[in-house]
Amino acid sequence: MRNDPMGRTDDAVDDAVATARNMKDDASNVATNLQAAVDRSVSDQPLTTLALAIVAGFILGAVWKA
Secondary structure, three states: OOOOHHHHHHHHHHHHHHHHHHHHHHHHHHHHHHHHHHHHHHHHOHHHHHHHHHHHHHHHHHHHHO
């Protein structure tokens, strides 16, 4: 860490960029895992998956309307 104000600002920006990059990578991993789980659920239990999608849609619709 540098002691001058511009150096500290540069360090803070670098840290923020690194944190954002890590968050993007983590979100990408979660999305990939979620997609795999949904694909597996649809192929293994299509009716249960459909029922859950309907319930989730109903809940989102009720929350959206409120």
